[in-house]
Amino acid sequence: MQRKSLATMTCPVAQSLERVGEWWSMLIMRDALAGITRFDALQKSLGIAPNMLTRRLNGLVEAGLLERRRYQDRPPRYEYVPTACGQDFRPVLLALLDWGSRHFAADGRRAVIRDRITGEIAEPLLIDRRSGRPLTDPAFERVYQNEPGQD
Structure with missing residues (x-):
């Protein structure tokens, strides 16, 4: 079954889920951020089918969370390193x-x-960098900046 794309939604949560909302993607990012960056090592760590891992890695590269780097020429082999976006x-x-x-x-x-x-x-604890207060404080609210009609 094909999942619904969230790409057209403007909500940042939906946009984030479009990129990492599938569970394999989250687990790949977990492992890549822990230093497991090579295809074989990721496959072994996750117990994921090679074709599924390939699709998820390609998606994470396309989304800008991972960078594909060749580490061997014959045969060509790649590692998947978190980008600045991935580190975030x-x-x-x-x-x-x-x-x-x-x-x-x-x-x-x-x-x-x-x-x-x-x-x-x-x-x-998620805090506001400026005030040091927890974001769970009722004084904080979610607003969208730069919406059409706002200056």
């Missing part, structure tokens, strides 16, 4: 990891984010 996706995955771990951890086996230097467990 890291906090999204970390937030998803934290949320999923808190609410859906199987058998209490939570994944956590730990400070490599201190060993302390991080408590993720």
Whole structure:
């Protein structure tokens, strides 16, 4: 079954999901951001069929989240390295990891984010860079800038 395209929707959430909303894409980005960038390594890590992995990698390259780089000529082999846009996706995955771990951890086996230097467990929180306040504060609202008719 073909999924509906969200490309024509103006909502940033829909636009983001158009690029990474398929579960394999999210898992590929998780692995690529963790340093697993070669096709064979991604296939082994994910247990994904080669044709599906090829399609998802091509989509992520086309969306600008990954860059395809040749690392071997004979036979030609490529790695898929996160671009700046792909690197900006890291906090999204970390937030998803934290949320999923808190609410859906199987058998209490939570994944956590730990400070490599201190060993302390991080408590993720999305904040406003300017004020330092959590974005969950009721003072914040979602608005769209530069809508037609706005100056």
